[in-house]
Amino acid sequence: MKKDFKLYWTLFSSTFFLSAFTFGGGYVIVPLMKKKFSDELHWIEEKEILDLTAIAQSSPGPIAVNAAILIGQRIGGMPGALLSVLGAVLPPLIIISVISSAYAAFRDNAVVSACLKGMQSGVAAVIADVVFGLGGKIVKSKSAFQIGLMIAAFIATWFFGVNVVFIILFCGVLSAAKTLYAGRKGGRDHAA
Amino acid sequence: MLLELFWAFFQIGAMSIGGGYAALPLIRSQVVDIHGWLTMTEFTDLITIAEMTPGPIAINGATFVGTQISGLAGAVVATAGCVLPSSLIVLTLAWLYNRFRNLTVIQGILSGLRPAVVALIASAGLSILMTALWGSSSPADWLGDFQIIPCLLFAAALAALRKFKLSPIAVMLGCGALGVGLHLCGLM
Numbered sequence: 538m539k540k541d542f543k544l545y546w547t548l549f550s551s552t553f554f555l556s557a558f559t560f561g562g563g564y565v566i567v568p569l570m571k572k573k574f575s576d577e578l579h580w581i582e583e584k585e586i587l588d589l590t591a592i593a594q595s596s597p598g599p600i601a602v603n604a605a606i607l608i609g610q611r612i613g614g615m616p617g618a619l620l621s622v623l624g625a626v627l628p629p630l631i632i633i634s635v636i637s638s639a640y641a642a643f644r645d646n647a648v649v650s651a652c653l654k655g656m657q658s659g660v661a662a663v664i665a666d667v668v669f670g671l672g673g674k675i676v677k678s679k680s681a682f683q684i685g686l687m688i689a690a691f692i693a694t695w696f697f698g699v700n701v702v703f704i705i706l707f708c709g710v711l712s713a714a715k716t717l718y719a720g721r722k723g724g725r726d727h728a729a
Numbered sequence: 730m731l732l733e734l735f736w737a738f739f740q741i742g743a744m745s746i747g748g749g750y751a752a753l754p755l756i757r758s759q760v761v762d763i764h765g766w767l768t769m770t771e772f773t774d775l776i777t778i779a780e781m782t783p784g785p786i787a788i789n790g791a792t793f794v795g796t797q798i799s800g801l802a803g804a805v806v807a808t809a810g811c812v813l814p815s816s817l818i819v820l821t822l823a824w825l826y827n828r829f830r831n832l833t834v835i836q837g838i839l840s841g842l843r844p845a846v847v848a849l850i851a852s853a854g855l856s857i858l859m860t861a862l863w864g865s866s867s868p869a870d871w872l873g874d875f876q877i878i879p880c881l882l883f884a885a886a887l888a889a890l891r892k893f894k895l896s897p898i899a900v901m902l903g904c905g906a907l908g909v910g911l912h913l914c915g916l917m
Binding site: 664717 | 742743744745752778781782783784785786787788789792793796797801804805808811812814815816818819820822823826827830833834836837838839840841842843844845846847848849850851852853854855857858860861862879880882883886887889890891896897898900901902903904905906907908909911912913
C-alpha cells in the first residue's frame, strides 16, 4: 500500500465521517469501520478488525477513539494514528461546541428528535447487518468452542450484565488454556 | 485553570475501562464533586446531549465542560487530556499485537476473543434496537408501547443494507430524513 497523501486523506475523512455517525456508544463505530475499511477499501482483514476491537475494549478510554487509533496505526503508522484520532475527535468536538450554547432549544426540538429517532432504527439495522455477517461466519466455522463462546458471552452480557472487561479476560484465558493443552497433546502425539 | 482541566480529563481518560457509560461516574466525580465545574442539573443535561449527539460520551463531556469553563481552548485542552492516556496505552498494545500475533498461543487467544467481540457488538445492537422499537431497553417495558413505524424503518434499512448493499451512512441519513418526513406527516 502506497502511503501517499491520498491514503492519509481517505483515512482522515473516513474516520471523520464514521465518528460523526456513531450514535449510541462505541460499538457502533466498529461495524461502520468494518464496512468501510474491510469490505469497501480492503485495507484490513475482517479478523483483524475484531482483534483490534478486543484491544480497544480492554484499554481505558472511549472505544471509538481507541478503535480509530488502532486502525489508523495499522494502515498509516504513527501519522495514520494521529490523523484518525483527530478524525474521531473532531465531529463531537464541533457538534458539542455548537449546541452547548443552545442545548435547551435543541433538546426540545420535535424535528430534531424525529430525525434522531429515525436514525436510531438505521443504526440498529447497520449493527444487525454486521452481526449477521460476522456471526454467520463463526457458525459456519463449525467450531463448537467458538460458537459456544459466542453464545456464552452474549448471555453473560445481555442477561446478566457482566462487565465486558471480565468477559474479554475470561475468553482470553480460556482460549489460551485450550491452545496450550492442544499444543501439549499435539506435541506428545508427534513424539509418539 | 487549563492545566487543571487537562489533568481532570486525563484521569477520566485513563481510568474509564469499558467505554461509554462506565465513564459517567468518573466524569461526575471529577466535574461535579471535586471541581464544581457543573451543577448536577447541568450534568444531567450533558448526559441528554451526549445521548442525542454522535461521539463517545467522555469526549462529549470533555468538550461540554471545557467550553463552559474557558471556551474553545478549554474544549480542546479537555479533549486532548481525555484522549492522551488511552492513545498511549492502545499504541503500546498495538505494538505488542503486531509483534506477537503469529505465536500459536496468541493465535489461540485471539480466536477465542473474536466470538466474544461479536457477541458484545450483538448485545450493543440489541439494546439500540430495543430503544428504537420500544423507547426503552429494559425488558419490563417490552409489553408497553411497541412502535410499528420504527420497526418498519428498521426492516427497510436492513433490507437496503443486505439486499442492495447501500452504504451504512446513506442508510442512516435516509432513516433520519424519513423520520423527519414522517414527523411532518404527523406519524412520528
